[in-house]
Amino acid sequence: MKFVAVTSCPTGIAHTYMAAEALEQAAADSGDEMHVETQGSAGSDPLDPQIIADADAVIFAADVEVRDRERFAGKPLVQSGVKRAIGGAAEMLNEARAAAAAGPPAGGAAPAGAAAGGGLATKVDSGAGFGTRLRGWLMTGVSYVIPFVAAGGLLIALSFALGGYEIVNAPKVTDQFDWGSLQSWAALMFQIGGIAFGFLVPILAGFIAFAMGDRPALVPGIVGGFIAVQVKAGFIGGLIAGLLAGAVVLGIRKIKVPRSVAGIMPVVVIPLVSTLIVGILMFVVLGPPLAALAAGLTNWLNGLSGANKVILGIILGLMMGFDMGGPVNKTAYSFAALGLAAATPASFEIMAAVMAAGMTPPLGLALASVLRKNLFTHVERENGKAAWVLGASFITEGAIPFAAGDPLRVIPSLMAGSAVTGGLSMAFGCTSRAPHGGIFVVPLIGNPFLYLLAILIGTVVTAFLVITLKSFHRTPEEAADEIPATEAAAAI
Amino acid sequence: MSEVITADLVDLDLKAADRQSASRQLAERLVAAGRVTDIEGFLADIAKRESQMPTGLEGGIGIPHCRSAHVAEPSLAFGRASEGVDFGAPDGPADIIFLIAAPEGGDASHMKILASLARRLIRAQFKERLRSVQDPAEAAEFIRSEVS
Numbered sequence: 001m002k003f004v005a006v007t008s009c010p011t012g013i014a015h016t017y018m019a020a021e022a023l024e025q026a027a028a029d030s031g032d033e034m035h036v037e038t039q040g041s042a043g044s045d046p047l048d049p050q051i052i053a054d055a056d057a058v059i060f061a062a063d064v065e066v067r068d069r070e071r072f073a074g075k076p077l078v079q080s081g082v083k084r085a086i087g088g089a090a091e092m093l094n095e096a097r098a099a100a101a102a103g104p105p106a107g108g109a110a111p112a113g114a115a116a117g118g119g120l121a122t123k124v125d126s127g128a129g130f131g132t133r134l135r136g137w138l139m140t141g142v143s144y145v146i147p148f149v150a151a152g153g154l155l156i157a158l159s160f161a162l163g164g165y166e167i168v169n170a171p172k173v174t175d176q177f178d179w180g181s182l183q184s185w186a187a188l189m190f191q192i193g194g195i196a197f198g199f200l201v202p203i204l205a206g207f208i209a210f211a212m213g214d215r216p217a218l219v220p221g222i223v224g225g226f227i228a229v230q231v232k233a234g235f236i237g238g239l240i241a242g243l244l245a246g247a248v249v250l251g252i253r254k255i256k257v258p259r260s261v262a263g264i265m266p267v268v269v270i271p272l273v274s275t276l277i278v279g280i281l282m283f284v285v286l287g288p289p290l291a292a293l294a295a296g297l298t299n300w301l302n303g304l305s306g307a308n309k310v311i312l313g314i315i316l317g318l319m320m321g322f323d324m325g326g327p328v329n330k331t332a333y334s335f336a337a338l339g340l341a342a343a344t345p346a347s348f349e350i351m352a353a354v355m356a357a358g359m360t361p362p363l364g365l366a367l368a369s370v371l372r373k374n375l376f377t378h379v380e381r382e383n384g385k386a387a388w389v390l391g392a393s394f395i396t397e398g399a400i401p402f403a404a405g406d407p408l409r410v411i412p413s414l415m416a417g418s419a420v421t422g423g424l425s426m427a428f429g430c431t432s433r434a435p436h437g438g439i440f441v442v443p444l445i446g447n448p449f450l451y452l453l454a455i456l457i458g459t460v461v462t463a464f465l466v467i468t469l470k471s472f473h474r475t476p477e478e479a480a481d482e483i484p485a486t487e488a489a490a491a492i
Numbered sequence: 493m494s495e496v497i498t499a500d501l502v503d504l505d506l507k508a509a510d511r512q513s514a515s516r517q518l519a520e521r522l523v524a525a526g527r528v529t530d531i532e533g534f535l536a537d538i539a540k541r542e543s544q545m546p547t548g549l550e551g552g553i554g555i556p557h558c559r560s561a562h563v564a565e566p567s568l569a570f571g572r573a574s575e576g577v578d579f580g581a582p583d584g585p586a587d588i589i590f591l592i593a594a595p596e597g598g599d600a601s602h603m604k605i606l607a608s609l610a611r612r613l614i615r616a617q618f619k620e621r622l623r624s625v626q627d628p629a630e631a632a633e634f635i636r637s638e639v640s
Binding site for chain 1: 540541544545547549550555557558559582592594603606607608609610611612613614615
């Protein structure tokens with residue numbers, strides 16, 4: 001097997017090199033290939049990126065933070081202090097072999113991801129420009145928050161289905177719980193879901209900060225996010241808290257410290273100082289204006305009626321259709337899903353509109369590929385079958401294989417269909433308390449029949465436009481045949 | 493640039509009750525050779541490093557080391573303690589002791605020498621030879637040939 005390793009120690013004189021030697025010898029003994037980067041005082045020669053790419057697993061034997069660890073993103077990783085590698089190199093090699101067999105860490109699939117802290121991934125490409133990195137930071141936060149939205153939101157939706165909307169006023173399950181009572185179970189689900197929802201903003205802020213400043217930034221991020229909730233600064237407050245925490249940590253990292261202190265910086269000093277700074281700023285400086293902003297936004301959304309509401313639905317629909325699960329789509333989705341925490345009628349309408357608008361792109365394309373087979377390649381027609389299911393499940397990514405092959409015709413069609421559906425859903429006053437689930441949560445939706453109608457109309461609009469645009473001058477043979485169906489399966 | 497180790501920096505019959513004493517005896521040799529300018533300051537730096545995590549390693553090795561402003565040039569002092577000195581290794585006392593003195597901000601070529609010593613310490617033959625070597629000049633010569 002091929003391994004790469006990084007060794008480092010506080011003084012950078014002895015253990016770094018001993019560990020490197022021990023690992024190399026252990027690999028030589030077992031007939032494996034091993035390349036070690038010694039991050040010590042004799043200067044370190046960075047490993048060739050190709051060697052890293054070829055490696056089956058990565059070993060960190062380090063007492064101080066590994067420099068540029070994002071280079072090892074997504075690789076199976078074994079890590080320990082530097083001394084362990086000196087005495088137990090062979091053992092670590094076995095662990096690395098096991099890690100390689102177990103495959104890459106969870107979340108490591110993100111292509112530009114950076115594994116840190118045992119495989120937590122970020123979606124940040126460190127070489128990119130500021131705008132791209134900012135997007136990466138925000139998307140990292142969103143990607144970690146979505147499971148919370150799903151768990152909390154679906155539990156709450158289920159509790160309404162079981163217990164009716166009065167479940168909101170049910171007594172605390174700690175005070176009263178009856179194993180045989182459906183109402184008690186509904187109340188339990190509602191309250192568990194509510195607790196999961198309470199984490200939305202702190203987790204969002206925490207992982208935005210994490211994407212920027214790695215593990216030490218998690219604490220100021222989560223704490224700052226929680227303060228944002230406390231001061232009623234909401235989702236926007238959380239975004240700001242996360243970015244602020246990340247920036248503070250990056251700033252502290254710039255301060256040169258003696259090597260002897262470097263070891264405790266990420267564990268003690270950075271979390272302590274950054275949390276204090278972020279806490280002060282969030283409570284007394286940024287908190288009040290952000291709270292006023294959040295209150296204004298909520299009032300504005302609640303005050304929207306008639307035409308304005310429809311326009312909001314159309315805009316969100318355009319966003320949902322634009323990049324099919326990309327940043328714009330996720331921005332609209334986050335806006336809706338995180339808004340659910342407010343539990344206002346307006347937030348439920350927005351959620352319904354966004355979900356409907358996210359379903360029509362794959363559905364519309366699936367319909368088009370059935371109606372006019374000759375306009376689509378064989379591969380696209382196969383994708384069309386999957387697209388029915390993906391669209392119905394509110395997995396907008398199902399449209400990607402079609403859009404990738406012919407973006408200029410497909411994307412405008414998707415946006416138009418989604419805009420129509422988003423606007424109609426708002427106009428019909430459909431509401432959704434569930435953040436996800438597509439067709440499967442329709443029974444939980446307010447005005448379900450009109451909701452299905454809105455989705456149907458958007459689907460037809462998209463299909464009609466795609467067929468019309470493709471009919472102009474295009475034969476399926478020109479199309480990119482090789483877009484694999486698996487891309488469609490990229491879940492949100 | 494002078495050699496990192498010479499015969500006068502080798503003590504093949506080191507007798508020390510504890511690691512502080514062992515470090516001090518070897519440091520005195522560095523002072524005598526003009527390689528360490530302030531023994532108390534240097535030993536304080538050594539103790540500071542030692543307090544972060546003991547430098548004893550499995551296989552009878554102790555490597556007290558530091559970067560210090562009181563070091564004039566990168567230097568090694570080698571002590572062989574047949575009775576052993578505890579350097580906090582899990583498997584018992586150390587009989588091969590290297591005091592490694594690195595100047596603050598030493599240049600890379602010197603540091604490479606120290607790095608290659610560290611690498612040699614992992615090799616069984618290197619340790620065997622150090623345990624069997626008969627006189628200080630031979631030991632210094634052997635270490636120099638291995639690390640440069």
